[in-house]
Amino acid sequence: MSELTKEITAAERTEKAKQPLRVRLSKKKQKIIMWILTLFAAAAALIFLMPTFLTIANSFMSSSEISANYGIIFSEDDDGGKEYISEKINLKFIPDMVSFSQYYTVLFKSPDYLLKFWNSVILVVPIVIFQLLTASLAAYSFARLKGRMKEIIFFVYIVVMLMPYQVTLVPNYLISDWLHILNKRAAIILPGIFTPFAVFILSKIMRRIPVSLIEAAQLDGAGEFQIFAHICMPLCKSALFSVAILVFIDYWNMVEQPLVLLSDTNLYPLSVFLSQINSGEIGIAFAVATIYMIPTLLMFLYGEDYLVEGIAYSGGIKG
């Protein structure tokens, strides 16, 4: 866009003509601008994709190749660095020889990583399921009820939703302490379920359901439950997918909550544990990292449109 505007102002200055832009900017010039913009977008896309691509590519290198390439970085803590294999780092996009040895080691020889992966699953899946469940109910009542009280409660929900972890973790910690669930998975799962994000998006969508549709159903004798189950929920199907993806990625990524609420590192999800990989295990770290992104990348592959829809719905506080 910036190139485009620049071109136009330059053209305006030289010609000072009041002709329409279309005449001034010849077809050829427009084509060149398109090319520049496309190249620019392609360069940006490369930068955006590179880290992910590199991680996946590196996961197919044998561990000796990894330590040959990156040894200089990850063995620095071993005093003096006698193990330096090369003076420089080799950022390689394509492995010398495709090898599955990293995956073999992770999957069959070091159960620790699979255990941490399972920790992630067991924390995130209940949060997603129960947050959607309570949220779709709550969203229905926010969409159907009227009055000042409802608006105040909804405002409180938004404030809670927008609070950073620095603030919300203190109440969470306190209540976990009282309920004696500190250092148990429930300390993360329960507050996770009641985070108002899903309520916020779903009630925005339910409010858009035309009143006439609901009134027609009522005339046909449908009760509130029927309206909820047979009108609102089917209409929200794609929104539920969108919210599920957004909630999943958020918690799949969690770092703050386990650090504060869990003291037993055996319960840590892989998102925290991955950063604590030491130099001895660098050979398999890329495979673990790749395995960890598979669930979210699959969701992205199959649900990109849902994701985009969900993000678009989250725009604007009041909706």
Next chain:
Amino acid sequence: MKNKIRQPEAPRPAKVREKKKRDLKKFIKSDAAFPYLCLLPSLIGVMIFFIVPFFVIIFYSMVDNPINKEFVFLDNYVNVIKNTAFRRAALNTLTFSAVSVPLAVVLSMLLAMLLDSKIPFVSQFRTSFLCPMMVPVASIVLIWQVIFHYNGALNDFLSNFGIEKIDWLKSTKGQIVIVVLFLWKNLGYNMILFLSALNNIPKDIIEVATLEGAGGFYKFFRIKLRYLSPTILFVGILSLINSFKVFREIYLLTGDYPFNSLYMLQHFMNNTFRNIDYQKLSSAAILMSIVMVIIIGALFIAENKFGEDVED
């Protein structure tokens, strides 16, 4: 919720109260109660895990310790504000936000306009810009370390141009790395918000402007920007809130004890959690929540204003 439907409770004859009770029972069983009951599970959860303990924290922040419970009013706040670690954390967090938020808004708007300008392969580009938000930070941290390490790929690359090695993560340059990581992760999300706002600009207005000979410059500043302004504000505040969450990236890259310029508020909170200093924790949390409420309030007011402006 139930109080809303009933009259406020006042001392009444037993008979009336009895009838009220029966009415309530009837109401709960009736169809009209369903929307109210729907809210209950979520409301009870939010109350237990967020609201009630939050008020307890307000109490804790004003007493000398949880056992003695002697009222000291603002002493804890003064202590926190005087605390050098807290000050550094707050300053670092603010610096980071001041740099990253404008960049996040401007760059994501440019990306959205790029995708809106009828170039080929738009959907592929959209996918690649969105991809980072779907990749867990923990998974790509290794590569970031490889790139930004003292002996890493970036320094290697820069040395070709005769630039001396920079210790990216362990110097004042650390913030730059984190800003880049933050932008890499968040631009896609913001871009989608801008794209949907661009789609909502009435096509006929742009067409009329083009017919009347308006240049792209005019169209951008006088028409598009006006329609985008609520989104610019929303993205700005969203990025501000996200910038408070950047601890995640820093922790995964540098661990518990980062370089001074990367010591964020969440680091301060984590260290305080380790000592279980309830006074410090709660007063720091309340201070931050006050700042957040001000920011959120500004968002609401601005959205009301801008919303009306565009609808006219």
